[in-house]
Structure formats: structure tokens, C-alpha cells
Amino acid sequence: MIAKVGLGTLGLSGKYLNLSPDYARKIIQSIQDVKLEVIDSATVYEEGGNSIDKLLSDSKLPKNNSIYFKIGADNFDGCIDGLISEFNAAKKMYGRMLECIILHKTNLELIDAHKNFFEYMRENYPDIRLGVSTYSEVVLDAYHRLNIDVVQAPLNMIDYYANERIFRNAREHGITTQARSCLASGLLSGRYSEDDIEHFRDSIRGRYKLSPDQVTIYNKRIKAAARIKEFYIYACRKYSLNISMSNFAYSVIANLESVDQIIIGGTTLQQIQENLCLAKLPHELMTEITEGNMHAWQANTL
Secondary structure, three states, rough: OOOOOEEEHHHHHHHOOOOHHHHHHHHHHHHOOOOEEEEEEEHHHHOOOOOOOHHHHHOOOOOOOOOOEEOOOOOOOHHHHHHHHHHHHHHHHEEEEEEEEEOOOHHHHHHHHHHHHHHHHHHHOOEEEEEEOOHHHHHHHHOOOOOOOOOEEOOOOHHHHHHHHHHHHHOOOOOOOEEOOOOOOOOOOOOOOOHHHHOOOOOOOOOOOOHHHHHHHHHHHHHHHHHHHHHHHHHHHHHOOOOOOOHHHHHHEEEEEEEEEEEOOOOOHHHHHHHOOOOOOOOHHHHHHHHHHHHHHHHHHH
């Protein structure tokens, strides 16, 4: 069974590259007839210059779409009033489409404050699902005790073993799993090869060439992406696949048993339309990847 597909709106915000509100709105309007299980947005995405809330509202999305909204990215002390304010703004904008609130940045120091927020939400909005976005298995275990419904975490072929236990553990706890960052900040988009090291920029986080250690990790990631690109070409020939590398990278994650939902993205209409149609990959190919090749593609997260 393949994961349900959702749209991530970070690429439409302008944080990755300049994107006019008119073009972003055109993208949204072009897919408004698509039944998306999830539309993933966040308060901080407005820092890119485009108000995603306004773009989605202007596009008159069908009411059967579900908004999963992340809050708390800049709330470093876990101030419950600030979290409630962010939630209220999202609720006012999306109404019944707002299905889930996800705490954007969580850690063990904030868990008591977040517990109070969850209690407030369950008392006042029992129909809203609650979740966390995390990189940490330890954090997941702690928040599991607060009875969260959803966990969102990065998962891609370069960093698979850094986070895959989060997904397996969440499944064991009965928590819905949501995979994001499946292209490793664009490294698995198919646009880069090992010779293109000077051309790749992680523009959203600036994580490159900041120290000798980071340069080493950066180079490992570029090499891993090059090996995955070679395997993608081989897999397309062997299994008669007619998909782009980015669609392949998304499809691999979507075909994992531990992934319930996958967030795809893009900054062009073509990219998004293509990635919304993920492929059901042959079992033999997934076995080749998970049992034969995934280890060789791993690089430390930068």
C-alpha cells in the first residue's frame, strides 16, 4: 500500500527562490480539483514573502482538503498564549479544513509547556488532531506519553537510517507517520551530480561550507546523491519506469510500510503535478533498495 499524498507549501512561500504570489496562486488553483489528504503549512512560511494562508484562501480550495498546520517555530519558551494565538489565526483562516496542529520545533525542555497547550486544545477543540515535528526518537517517545496523533519527520534515501526508527516506533504506538524533506533539500531532485558541488545550495538552511567538518559531510551527501542518481537510471531501465528522479525519490519513501502520509513539494507547476502522482514501485525494486543499497547511500545529516 502506498502512502497518502499531501502538498507541502514551503516551496510556494518564496523561501527557496523568488516566486511571485500570482504564480504561486496559479499553481494552487491548477490542483484545486485534486483530492489532497494533507496540505502542510506553517506560520513561519510567510517569511518567504508569500502569505500561504492568503494564497490558499484566495484559491478557494475544496472543503474536503485537510490542513495540517505547524506552529511554535519561534516560540522558544513554549508560551501557551503565543501557541493559542497561532492556532486561532489558523482556525480563523481555514475553518473546518483545519484538521491537525503540529508543534513545529519540539524538545524535552518544552514538553511541560506543550503539555499545557495540548490540554487546552483537547478541552476546547477535541476534534483537532495534535502532533509534533521532530528529528529525535527520544522526543517522540516523550511526546507519545502526551497521546499525540501524528508525528512528522524528515525521511529520504540519504538520511534514511537517521530517522527511520522514528517511523517504526510511531507505528508501534499507533501514531500516524508523515514523511517530509524526501528530496534531502533538493539533492535528490535529479538536478545535481557529483560534479555539480559548486552549484548546490541549501538555501533554506544555509548548511554548507561553514566548517571543515561540514564540508566533509557535505561532500559525502553529494556523493551519495550521485550514487542514487546512478541507481535511479538503472532502476528505470530494469523495471521499465518512466518517472523523474524526484518522483522516484518521493515514490521510494511513499512505498515504505512505515509511512502513512508523504509531503511532496515543488516550486513549479510541472514539478508539483508530477510529484502528486507517485508510483507504486515493484516489490523486488523496494527489496533491492532497502536490503541491498540503502546502507551504501547513507551520509551524516548536515
